[in-house]
Amino acid sequence: MDYSEKEFIQLLNQNQKIVHKVCNLYLNWQEDKEDLFQEITLQAWKAYSQFRGDAKFSTWLYRVALNTAITFFRKDKKNAFIATVSEIPDLAHQLDRDPIEDKTKAMYKAIADLSKIDKAIVMLYLEDYSYAEISEIIGITANNIAVKMNRIKVKLREATLKNFERI
């Protein structure tokens, strides 16, 4: 193993949460997630020679991971991810029902139903990236990101309410 490969693996190992999160956000089935994980790893390795270090490795990895996930399509299965509300255990009959947990699940489902592009914006927003940083990764203006984010928030609020009532 040469030095750059070792260095790359160390960096990827330290930042593996990013790849896991992207895989979990975009795909539902374990097998597909593993395929996407490998695809992101290989894509990052192929592009690593172009990584100059002028951006943080984590930001660069987000860009690689999101580009790969967005253009990654599976033929046989739907891209619907995570458990749908109907698959979430019916908590109504449980006495120790946790409203915060229910709200999180409802919000999680709402994020799952967003488009691939909106998911990418939400993911970066959850990581506390500024609109300017998100705009660099997505490739549209910061103003546009702010507009999109406001719309996404409204969409999520409504969808979460609906999902919460169904739990």
Place this chain on the structure above:
Amino acid sequence: MELDDLKGLINQKLMEGSPKMTENNFTLLLKGQASSVISKIKKSLWFEIACCALVVPLFLGIALFSSQSSLKIYFSLFGIIFIPFTLIFFYLLRKINEFDQSVLPIKENLYQLIKMLEDFTRRYFQFNMALLPICFLVALFLGYNEKEPIAVLDNLIDKLKVTKSLYIGFIVGYSIAMIFGLIFLTKWYIRKLYGKYIDQLKLLLAELKED
């Protein structure tokens, strides 16, 4: 129920069920095969280049050493037409390799990917279609100049009492049906391979249009 209120919890949830990978796991992953559309196109291009590399010297060799003039014309034409296409395939491969190593913003990445796929499918279609008129015209020319009668065909024409105009009509009809059939089939095949994927990418790109 705002996104900001649940940020931390959603972040936690996004990590649920993810196995902790070790450096050894990553080393193994790097030895795996990519399954992206780009890697499939690369394989496809290498296959086309390998075919061209095999066919060009073979056909030019036949053209050079054959004693029959019809074979000389046929194989030299085909041998020559494969040469520019080999260069085009190499050019596309170089572009794809460059793209594969770059990390662009998502919008630009989608735009470049669509452009590359459309370029590839266009060239692939042109490559297949370029052979059609050559096949057709060369076959017509060689058939017309063939001095030796084909006994089986002549007997069949005599038996069926086919008139000259009917015969020409059949040839023209057959040629038109064949050409349109092949154009349709090639378009359908390319669309089946990449069409749906390009459409999906275009939808994603449309979402990123500035408001």
